[in-house]
Amino acid sequence: MRVSIMDDKGNHLAAGQIGEVAIQGPNVIEGYENNPEANASSFTNGWFRTGDQGFLDEAGYLTLTGRIKELINGGGEKIAPREIDEVLLSHPAVAEAVAFGMPHATWGEEVAAAVVLREAQPESTLLAYCRERLADFKCPKKVYIVETIPRTATGKIQRRVVAAAFSGTPK
Numbered sequence: 001m002r003v004s005i006m007d008d009k010g011n012h013l014a015a016g017q018i019g020e021v022a023i024q025g026p027n028v029i030e031g032y033e034n035n036p037e038a039n040a041s042s043f044t045n046g047w048f049r050t051g052d053q054g055f056l057d058e059a060g061y062l063t064l065t066g067r068i069k070e071l072i073n074g075g076g077e078k079i080a081p082r083e084i085d086e087v088l089l090s091h092p093a094v095a096e097a098v099a100f101g102m103p104h105a106t107w108g109e110e111v112a113a114a115v116v117l118r119e120a121q122p123e124s125t126l127l128a129y130c131r132e133r134l135a136d137f138k139c140p141k142k143v144y145i146v147e148t149i150p151r152t153a154t155g156k157i158q159r160r161v162v163a164a165a166f167s168g169t170p171k
Contacts, residue, residue: 001025005056010044018055020068022047053080070159072101073108077137081111081159084140087133088113093121096149099140100163113140114149114162121145 004012005019013019024047032038042049053071054064065080072079081099088097096116101109115126123143130139144166150158 001027003056003060003062004047005054006044006047006049010047013055015056015058015060018053018065021050021052021054021062021064023050024048070100072099072111074101074104074110074137075107079111079138084111084113084130084134084138087130088115088126088143090133091121091126091129093117093119094126096157098149098157098159098162100159100166102142102163102167111138111140112142112144112163112166114144114146114166116146116149 002024004022004024005017006022007013007019022044028048030046031043051068052064053066053068054062056062066082070081072081079101081101084099085097088094088099094115095118097113098115099111099113102112104110123145126143127140150161150165152158
């Protein structure tokens with residue numbers, strides 16, 4: 001089994017560089033049957049592109065940083081929503097948090113988030129908290145305070161469902 005990190009052109013990246021996780025080996029499928037579109041987007045020079053974003057450290061250990069499909073594209077910047085989730089979750093009043101991209105007429109997407117609170121907090125306090133800890137382009141422009149965040153049967157947050165609910169776009 002081999003693991004590599006690739007850029008969007010299929011180039012292998014050096015240790016520490018973030019890109020898409022790709023795998024290769026006898027236990028990895030060689031292609032999808034009767035699905036040339038999936039094969040074209042999922043395979044590069046015999047490597048299966050997993051859809052996960054991450055990096056390999058100098059010792060070869062893999063760190064996952066998110067899912068490619070979940071990245072927020074704000075004005076050409078690729079923003080990992082998990083980083084924003086972690087900042088919001090570090091606020092003592094926040095029990096759950098999920099960041100996502102909202103459509104923006106000029107920038108493509110802008111950052112928004114939904115949170116479940118342990119205790120009442122105004123949105124302005126949460127936005128200020130993020131501005132102290134994140135680069136400006138990563139800060140949510142809107143924080144929705146909700147009762148619950150949708151999850152799968154296994155407990156995984158359904159980020160795309162949350163995004164669709166607030167943006168009015170299909171899931």
